[in-house]
Amino acid sequence: MHSRMATEGLRENETLASLKSEAESLKGKLEEERAKLHDVELHQVAERVEALGQFVMKTRRTLKGHGNKVLCMDWCKDKRRIVSSSQDGKVIVWDSFTTNKEHAVTMPCTWVMACAYAPSGCAIACGGLDNKCSVYPLTFEKNENMAAKKKSVAMHTNYLSACSFTNSDMQILTASGDGTCALWDVESGQLLQSFHGHGADVLCLDLAPSETGNTFVSGGCDKKAMVWDMRSGQCIQSFETHDSDINSVRYYPSGDAFASGSDDATCRLYDLRADREVAIYSKESIIFGASSVDFSLSGRLLFAGYNDYTINVWDVLKGSRVSILFGHENRVSTLRVSPDGTAFCSGSWDHTLRIWA
C-alpha cells in the first residue's frame, strides 16, 4: 500500500514537472512567433512625423474641497462636470468649469478608490474598501439625501479598485483586489459575467472604444495586462512585460492599442493586432511609479501622473518626453482627459484636483 502511493506520488510529480517545462517552452515559442513579425520600431516609423513644437499647459482650475487624498475622478459626457472620490469616503460632483460643488455624499467606508460618471449624467458609481460598487442617482430635490437612494450593485471579496459604466447607465464593469473583474446589471445587482485569470489584485480597467464594443483591458499586481471578451468572459490576449504592478490602462483612441502605467516607473504601449509591446516611455530620472495614464484626443500625446507628484507628457509616436508639469504637492493618483479633449484633470493626494489646458 505504501509503495503504491509512493509510486503514484512519483508519477504526479513527474507530470507536474513535465507540464511546467512544456508550458515554459511554449511560452518561449510564443515569444518567438511574436518577434518574427516585428520588423520595425515605432520611433523609426515616426521619424517622418513632424516634431512637436513648444508645449505649454497650465493649471486652469484648482478644485479644493476634499479633506483628504483624492483617489479617483471621472468626467461627465457634458465635458465640464466631474465626479471625484477620496480617502475619507467623500464623493463630490463638481462643475469644474465654475469650480462649484453640485453634489456630495459620504460613503460608509474609507479609501474610495473607484468612481465613475454614468453616460446619461444622471448618476454616479463608486466603491473602495467596502468591497462593493454602489450607484447613486443625482437629484436636485429640496430635501436631497443622496445616500438614501443608494443602490448596491457589485459585491467583491476584496477592495474595489476600478469601475466603469458601459454604453448605458444599466451596466457596470468592476475590477477588484480579489483578482477578478465583473460585469453587473445595475437595476437588479445581478452578476452578468465574471472574468478570472489575473494572478493577483486587479487595479485598473478600460473599455474598448471599438465600434463593436465587446472587449475591455485590465491591469493588475501580477504585472499582466489582459484583454477580455465581455460576452464569453474569456481572456483574448495577455501581455506581461512590466516589472511591477500595473496601476492604469487606457485604450489608444483608435482602439488598436492601449497604454499602461506601472510602479516600475514606465508607461508602455501594446498593439493588439501585432500582439506585442511596441513602445516604452521611460527616463532614467523618473524613478517613481506611474499611477494614471490617458491619451489626448488624437492619441499623439500620453499624459501620465506619477507618485513623484509630477505629470509627464509623452510623444506617443516618437517615444520622447515632451514636457513635465509641476504643481501638485503629493502623489498624482488619477488623471483623465476630458471627453472633447480640451483639457485633462488630475487628482492628487494633496487633496486637490487640477484642470490643465
Place this chain on the structure above:
Amino acid sequence: MTIGGPRGRHPRLQMPCLRKMERMIVSMQDPDMGIKMRNQRLLITVIPHAMTGNDIVEWLIQKYGISEEEALHLGNLIVKHGYIYPLRDPRSLVLRADESPYRFQTPYFWTSTKWPATELDYAIYLAKKNIRKQGDLIEHEKDNYNLLHKRINHTWDFVVMQAREQLRAAKQRRKGDRIVIDCQEQAFWLVNRPPPGAPNVLEQGPERRNCHTTRVQLNMDYYKREIEYCRKAMARTRVKSSICLEGYIKFNEQYVPHDPIMSGCLPSNPWITDDTTYWVMNAPTVTTPTKLRVERWGFNFSELIMDPLGRAQLLEFLKKEFSAENLSFWEACEELRYGEQSRIAEIVDSIYQQFLAPGATRWVNIDSKTMERTLEGIKTPHRYVMDDAQMHIYMLMKKDSYPRFLKSDLYKNLLAEAIIPPETKKRVFPFMRKQRHSSPSPALLLPAGDAEERGRSPSTAPVPEEES
C-alpha cells in the same frame, strides 16, 4: 508552492522606487563620476565628505539631462526620503539649490532597510533628546514622548538606561562626528515619524496582495491553463509591426487637427479664455455644425453614427434610400445589449415584431442564414441574441450606405454650410477674467421619472443648454 508571498509583507518592499533611488545615491557617490565632496564648514566645526545643495542639483542636471526645476524637484524627493540630509537646519528635509551643506545618509538608516523603526528605538531617541535638551522638546515630540512613556512604561528604565549610555558614548566622539550622527538620526526619524502636517513619504495606500483567494497555486491545473492559452495564442493571426505602426501615423495625421490640446480649437478653448462658445457650437444637437465636425464624419462610419447629429443626418439620408429601418434596427439592438436584464425578453419581442417578423412594418433585409439563426435564438432570448443580425446590418450600412452618404448632395451641402468659427480676438484687458457661467446639470434636464428613461438609451450624451 504559491505566488504571492506570506501575509503581512514588509510594506517597504512594495516601493520599487527606493531601489532606484539607492542606485542613484550610489552613483552620486562614485569616486570618478559622482559629486565632488569636500569639507563643509558648520559655524566653527568642519564636517568632511559633504557637499552643497548646488552640487547636488548640478550633478542631477548633468547626469540626466534635465532642467534645473526638475533636478531640484528630484533632489527634494531624495532628501524627503532621507537618503541625503541637511547639516544646517536638520529639522527640515528640504533641498536648497545654494551653498547649504548636505551629506549622504548612512546605509544603516536607509529607508528601504528591512528592520522596522520600532517604538523602542523611537523612545530611546526621544529620551536622548529629552535628556540633552533638559525637557525642552518641540511639541509633537513632547506628545509622542509622553504617549510612549505611557504605552511602554514597563520598559522605561531600559529606555532611559540606553539613552544615557548612547549619550555617554557620543561624548567621547569628536564634535564633527557627533553632529553627523545627530543629523543622521534626526533625518531617519523625520522620515519614519513625520511631524504633523508634513507629508508621510512612507504612506502607501491600501495593502495589495493580501487576498488569499488570488494566491495562484502553481499546480497541474495552472500549467494546463497556461499551455492551453499558449496554444490558442500561437494560432492567432498577427499583423506585421510595419503595418500596425503605419496605422498610428495615419491616425495621427487625420486626428491631430481635431485635437484641441495639439491644435487649439476655434473660437477658443473654454478652459483658457473662460468663453464657452466652443461648447455651444459643438453641442450634441445644433442647427449648424462646425466644419471640423462634419469633416470628422468622413473619417469612418463610427464617427458618423456615434455623433447624435451625424446619426440624425444619416437617418435623413437612409430615408431617401428607403433603408432607414436598418439604423432603427441597429439602435434597438444597442438598447438590448446595454439594457436592463429584466427587460430582455420584452425588448427582444419588440425587435422581432418591428423588424424580423414576416410582414413586419420595418422589416430588415438580413441574409437567410443569419435570419434563421436569429429566429431560432430568440426562442430563448438573451442579451446577445441579436449580435449576428446587428453586425450584419451594421456592416451593410458601413460598407454600402456610408460610402454613398459621403458622395451625396446631403453631405456635400453639410460641408458647404458648416461653420468655421473665427478665433476669439485677444481681449484688450487680458487680466480681467470673464464671468464663468454655470450650465444646467444633465441630471436636471428631465423630471426624475424620465431620468431613468434617459439612462436606458445607450450612447445618448446629455444636452446641456448653454447660456451665451
